[in-house]
Amino acid sequence: MAGDYKRAFRLNRRRAGDARGAVDDELALHIEMCVDELIEQGWAPDAARQEAIRQFGDVEQTRTYCTDMQTRRGRGERRSMVADDLRQDLVYAVRALFRAPGYAALVIITLAFGIAANTTIFSVMNPYLFRPLPYGDADRLVHVTQVDPVTGWHMARFSSPIVEDWKARTRTLESVAAYSYRGANLTGPEGAETLTVSYVSADLFEVLDATPVLGRTFASEEGGPGGQDVVVLSESLWQRRWTGDPAVIGRVIQVDGVPHTVVGVMQEDFVFPFGGVRMWLPIREDPTATARGPRVPYLMVGRMAPGATRESVERELTSVQAELGAMYPAQDGKWRGVTVLPMRQALNFVWDVVSVGFTVLLVAVVFVLAIACVNVAGLTLARGSSRTRELSVRSALGAPRGRVVRQLLAESLVLALVGGVLGVTLSYAAAAVIGPLIPEDLYRVGKISIDGTVLVFSLLVTLATPLLFGLAPALAATRRSLSDGLKEGSKSSASATTSRGRRALVTIQVALAVVLTTGAGLMLRSFSAVQGLDVGFTPDRVVVATVQPPQADYSLDEVKAYVARATEELQALPGVRSASASLYIPLNHETPAAQIATRETSGLPAEEWPVAVPNYPYPGYFETMGIPLLAGRTFSPADNVDAERVVIVSQAMAERYWPGGSPIGETLLTGEPTDFQELTVIGVVGTVRHQDLEGPSLGTQIYIPALQGGGRRHFLLARTDGDPASLIAETRSTLRGLDPNLPVIIRPMSDIVAENTLQWSLGAVFLAVFSGGALLLATLGIYGTISFGVSQRRREMGVRMALGASRADVRRVIVGEGLRLTGVGVATGFVLAVVMAQLIAALLYGVSPLDPLTLGGVLMLFIAVGALASWIPAERASRTNPTTVLRTE
């Protein structure tokens, strides 16, 4: 009775799909054994199979009958057949793969890398391009900028009266907020540090619809002239400096030496206007008391009214601007159009590079995955041809072709899923490495991480791969098994199909690898071009210390005294050749602009006064930065407020405004027609790259002695004869000795310059890694195909050698074949590369997307790879013993 119980238990649990599979297995084995028996009796294989099936009787009816017996299937159970079939397919797939562990492992690893590359790049792109902005109803938020008619730059800033005027007049924007950002010093028992802080309209958080995690945001009366010294912290600052202590609310902290009360902490994912901003303070300016002058510190965001579009906002604000221009021609009249941008695009400083760069990387990883799939398809195709017999028995048992294809696809799916899990695991590690490489100030929402969106993306990619690598081989395998059946003699025709398929796959693989390698080569060439670029100064061996003495502790004169003292002490350090300071440094992502005129052009209207990039250095700046003096003299300590107003101009500036003559002693005006300063040119120095390394540099630069102007934030500079890294610690202790409460940020100048080459260095690294992988896979592909071809053609080689061909001849034939295969792939790849040239062109520096040196290098590389990959099978073929081969085959 126990047996009965056990049997009943098992039968009840058995699924229809399982039972069917078991019956199929049983019957298939029977037929196979019959065929073997008949072949032993001398039957031809195909006839044997027909006879075995004839002898069996009604296969299909038996199959149905036995399955019914196994399952006692009722009507209700029939409905779940599809699910059962799928489950059964998967169970079968797992079993089949355990029987081919080498194949499974190779496929899983290949796919894991492809999926890891895709997941990683997508996880990097996600916070920049896709992750929802941390603001409520963010689609209705816009960034409003004007176009500066002089420079043509967007992001022109606004004075607070203009913000108020726009706010009062606009109907398409339901609310408007202004903001600015700058460095600030945070001091206290937790230590002194310099942070980036943002000054915002008191209602900014309402406009953005962002809520704090702790405390509150600003009340409207806390902003403006009668406001309060209050501050809202970022979550990261709160965690780092106050270890997430909720008691921070109400605490008084020192911001630039002024006590401020902490009122709130924002959510972890809140970011505005970019990632490095750690605190928000209310704008305290009184717009009614502020002159409509040249002071334009603010940027503007707005929330569109229901029904408004970016175009309607743009139209309305343009007409508001025209109206204001008529009212205040001297100030507002000089602004041209209004541009309304979506927040994500506006807040990212380098949107153009980011969007194009990520697109290129995404295309690159899709290529990597495609190559991986092609590789796996090759393996699957080879496996399919060795399974012809197993598949034909299944077909003989009445399994429709679709069913067999599905079974093979299920195997691919299982492999893809395992590869996907492994790939996503790898990408966790990769994302953790890449995250810190990208500067935080590039606007992004949250961290670079594998979140739900990324996982969905990876799942879709994973599910797509079996169709890419499994479908074609499955169709090929079943087509073959249907036509050729169990014919042993059909080996050669089956392998011919396989061989053609493999050749096509290798061609695709080589072509894709060529495109990636070309991309990597172009990025490397750009990187080296940009490395070799003369930036006009010598950043090596220069250390930069950023200080911003706060208003509470230092008057502007005291700042100058501090800088003079610091420069002196730095100069005295051993190994320091020269030391100086300035208000700006080149390539630090800050480009101030000053309007200028010569005597001749001073009659032009204000908006036609050209612009130059001003800097305000201390004596010794040019020596320390390594900017050559070409004529006249540099500044001395005597060029102070009491002396004549002087200016040094760049060579580009001199050539443009005083062509053919010397500018020394000439007069330069800066400011506006109604309000300018007269400066006497005393020197000409080399032109530096100030704004960036790309594109035409705004080479018109002017230097005005810092001693004749003034500012709070300074860059202290020291040039050493030795290693700048070792100077950093000494600089820090020197400056701490001067004022222990003054935060200092110290970096080598070469790091600051390197930030400007990040897009090429990162791009080159990424593409080099991807193309390296692609090259490896393509090499294996060529090798595999040629080896396979050689193994199929041993007889031919034997005949050739029997007829007198030498080993070298045989090698030449095989290597020639490998090179032909490579050549077709390379040619296809070059065509693709030309088609895609425009995509990458925007990212290149000083090199054409069709750079002959790069393309030539890629060609040589692939010829070498093709020759190498076919040399080993060629060598093997050349050792063929003709007599053995001719006897055995």
Added chain:
Amino acid sequence: MASKSRGLLPGTVDLVVLQTLTAGAKHGFAVSRSIRARSNGVLDLQDAALYQALHRMEKSGWVASEWGISEKGKRAKFYHLTEEGGGRLSEEATFWRRYAAAVADVLEPMPTEG
């Protein structure tokens, strides 16, 4: 169901198959070849009928099965007799022996009268 086994009388398929399994567990192909050999090829049991019988009897509990590896290294389903199947076999065998003897007796030439 027995209608498919044209070579054998109704009811005899089960008997023959069960008898074959008394020598130990076998997979379907072995059962088929064993019957063919023992009957000197006279009993022509079609494979379709054999498998239907095996599955039917498995359901009835006369035989049980397990998956094992065939002599050629393939995964195969091996059948063996259950206690119930053994009992059934002896009942059937007794019946068939009596039946066959009776038929044989009937087929003896009729004694002539007188």
